[in-house]
Amino acid sequence: MIADLAALHADALRAELLAPAGPYTALDVLERTGSTNTDLAAAAREGAPDRTVLIAEEQTAGRGRNTRSWVSPARAGIHVSVLLRPAGVPVARFGWLMMLGGVVVQRVLGGLCGVDAVLKWPNDLLVGPDRAKCCGVLAEAVGGANPAVVLGIGVNVHQRADELPVGPGGLPPTSLALQGAECLDRDRILVELLRELDFAERQWREHAGDPVLSGLVERYRQVCGTLGQRVRVELPAAGGANRFLNGVAEDVDDDGRLVVRTANGSAQPISAGDVVHLRPASQAE
Template sequence: MTPQDASDANGGRWSDLDRPPLNAAALRRGLVREGALWSQVEVVQRTGSTNSDLVAMAAEGRAAEGAVLIAEEQTAGRGRLDRRWTAPARSGLFFSVLLDPAEVPVHHWGWLPLLTGVAVATGLSRAAGVDTALKWPNDVLVTVGGEERKAGGILAERAGERGVVIGVGINVSLRADELPVPQAGSLALAGAVSTDRDPLLRGVLRALEEWYVKWRRAGGDAGLCGLQEAYAAGCATLGRTVRAELPGDRSVTGEAVAVDGDGRLVLATADGVQEPVGAGDIVHLRNGGGSGR
């Protein structure tokens, strides 16, 4: 029995009965099996960033493809553009996975965070019974009081020459007075039928495995495996007027009309130009429920 399992068993961390600890042993039994993607599952009580830790583990040879690192609490979680992600202990799912799609051309790897977004939306729909949408490229949105709120985010980082570490943060049981910013949300506030994190995590990881295997078998071709269509179907950004804040203090405003084969957001500008955006911050301006990042 690991220290984590012993802590689970003795109940020493049940300081908040609404937020029980994850059951590491049960997660391993449900996810690590012969022929499955997930090769190891580790739960830690507290860390700065699961992404940083898993990148280091991969560099040291302590993690291979399919490794999953989960934290009950993150103190230095990071989102896109180095934004901080903080939440009370055991109030969400904070985890990272190590993938190594060596047979997929590197120019297709940009689809991995979008693929993860589709998997998160799929898994939460199944396990929590809550409707989610994706804001390009990889924010997870829920509806709270008729307004879109960000309940999760995804961050992909290279781990050496071959691997990619993908971090996921999802607000599960955050109450209104615990939200870090007014634009944030949680599954509980969105009316989830369950906030039990064990089945939520299993659901997301199983959906991630399903999509990753399809994408990898298709050689990373998002159109061939149905990923491009699935992402577009769940993307709240498409059909809206948005402002793309790009590197170099440049911005482009236009209607988001498509996600292309490389995962880029295509904007149709007022002067008739279609401009693909591969990196940047997207602000929803109108058409489809308010404004916000």
């Protein structure tokens, strides 16, 4: 199957996306690497400029949340990382870029590719009637005198079912091809993703990263499929023991936390944890 998949057109991507025609300052396409996020974080420490883009045809050690790793076949998916240096935004608000990235991929894949897509808090894109995972977003801060964030986006495009590993919590995986998406052109998807990301990030940056004034938190709520679901949250281990919280996901607050209403009626804000969707609250007994 790999031999039949088209390679990305690096020169065409640069012509559309690099200044002066586009909003980005540098763009490279690698044939193979361990992780575009790792590579771009290293470049950030060496002074790479704002809006540097790194894309790989194949990743052998891609990274997700909680240090999880994953591998994708060559030319089957999209693996892109963007270096952002949000001047004027407090470092404490940099974490919102992961959720901003989620809003961007939901909008582009839902619109351009015609798939039914929602976000699973905080960073997974679920598509189709089975709500299977098609995309993940990861933001990693890079400290220093000129702090940065590397925002990584991974999209399953052409993968067959046997090429997709099951995610944490038994989350079923899928690809755009398996969902019958209207667009499987990786070049076109990349251009739309990066243009939409530029627009959304500039709007957020113009408001000093404020999620309320920029409209980001409200846009996130509108496309977050976790809201209204009965959920089980595996909380970060304390003292070596796993802790779980069950309830109904009611809101994403202005700090980006998932608010879960438990059986005793208390509202618990969750800033970190693995969320499993159980079933809609409306179907609860």
